[in-house]
Amino acid sequence: MKTLVKKWIPYPVILFFKTHIERINLLRAYLHDAERFLYHSSMLQYDNQGIKLVATIIRNYHVIEKGLTMPETRLGFGQDRMLQLIDQCIRYISYFDRNDEQIKHASQVIAEYITFHEENNYQLNKAIISKYNDLILKYGRIDASSQISISREDYFAKTNKSFLEFSSSRSSIRNYCNEEIPIQKITDSIDIARNTPSACNRQTSRVYVYTDKQQISKILEIQGGNRGFGHLANKLIIMTAELGVFNSVSERNQAFIDGGMYAMNILYSLHYHQVAGCILNCSTDPKKDKELRRVCGIKESEVFIAMISCGIPPKTFKIASSKRFSMDYMTTYIPSIRIKELIS
Ligand SMILES: Cc1cc2nc3c(=O)[nH]c(=O)nc-3n(C[C@H](O)[C@H](O)[C@H](O)COP(=O)(O)O)c2cc1C
Known part of the structure; x- marks a missing residue:
């Protein structure tokens, strides 16, 4: 039957229908994703x-x-956010x-913020103290x-110790001195990460890899999440994923998974080479995506994964504590009795 169809229907017509069927399948899959995101993310509502x-x-x-860990912490920063945060904790x-x-941990960070301002004799908004x-x-x-x-x-x-010690010693560093990162260290880090x-x-x-200060500053301005430290970056790495390597609807998110794994690996490789x-x-809406693509010179066939601001840290600096969930909170071991229930 298939060969008969191929014989009697001209190839451009088959291609036309095939393309449209694939398009509809892809749109249906994205709608399925969108519905899940809309309902389960906190975009629209809180949960119970x-x-x-x-x-x-x-x-x-x-x-x-x-x-609190910026190269130069500005007294009085984030007071509106602090009001929201205390309200949310109380709720x-x-x-x-x-x-x-x-x-x-949130309550402890609030207390640290208040103590920091007290120690620096800065009068916070009275509403913060009262809340x-x-x-x-x-x-x-x-x-x-x-x-x-x-x-x-x-x-x-x-950086040369066991994986446990090495991995636990990496953090996001948001403070860099004006020392130049030897480009070889970046090249060597990219080289290691090819094993992803x-x-x-x-x-x-x-x-x-971006090395021009002006271009880095333009890109980071669009990125927007680097206030207080981005201007100190010595180099900027942008990671993308080429969509041309994927070939089915079920792979529509694969670029982000492979790209995420690559991103973690390059973070480790940089750490290994003592680059902070x-x-x-690179979370964008369509307008920001276009702008970022233009300024960074990224091809239409690639999607943004993330960028990394890089630098040599100063002699002493601060790191945000970024508390992790406990193992119990994030891990579920499925007992065999449950497995029977799940597969029946
Ligand atoms: C995909 C991704 C995007 C991030 N974006 C930002 C950002 O825009 N600005 C920022 O200061 N940190 C950003 N971070 C860093 C996180 O805040 C940080 O990884 C997290 O707090 C854990 O801390 P650690 O990296 O020190 O372990 C991002 C992290 C990831 C994985």
Whole structure:
């Protein structure tokens, strides 16, 4: 039947229908993805388990952590965000779990922010102090957290140690001195990262290295998530993924998976070569995508994965503590009784 169709129907007609069927299949798949994202992300609403509220709290306290670890912390930074953050913590404690590890950390970051301003004799907005007192009433005693202060020597001391020590010693570094990174270190890091696994070894990852200060500054201005440290970057790496290597609807997100794995590997490779970096999102809407593509000179057939601001850290600097979830929170071991239930 298939051969008969091929014999009697001209090839351009078959191609026309094939293309349209593939297009419809792809659109249906993207709609399926979009519905899941719309319903389950926190774009539109909060949930009744607090997962989305915790994520919002983490995002907000992380901005405060970053502010506290900037090369030059600006007194009075982030006061509007701080008001929101305290409100969100109070709301979480009222409706959900007072003992949640992330809420505990958020409260400690709030306390660190208040202490930092007290120690520097800076008068914060009175509403912050009053809300903070409400939080203490709800939560009880709060011990201030302490962001990490470290020397360059100590930060790179584990780069030749066991994987456990090496991996645990990498952090996002948002402070660089004006020392030039030897380009060979970047080249060697990219070379190591070529060992990243990829789907059917198709190696979708592509890397762009920017060295011109003016261009770096233009790109980082569009990126937008590097205030207070981006201007110190000595080099900028952009990672993309080439879509031409994928061939079916089911691979529509593969570029981001392969690209994400590559990105982690290059972060490790840079750390191994004692180059500090901070991975920065390339999360864009269509307008920003076009602008970024134009300024960075990225081909239409590639998608952005992420960028990394790179530099040599100063002799001493600070690192945001970026508290992780516990193993229990993020891991589910499926008992064999459950496996029977799942596959029946
Ligand atoms: C895809 C991605 C995008 C990120 N974007 C930014 C960003 O725009 N600005 C920033 O300062 N940090 C950014 N980060 C860094 C995270 O804040 C950081 O990885 C996280 O807090 C964990 O800290 P660590 O890298 O020190 O372990 C990003 C991280 C990832 C993985």
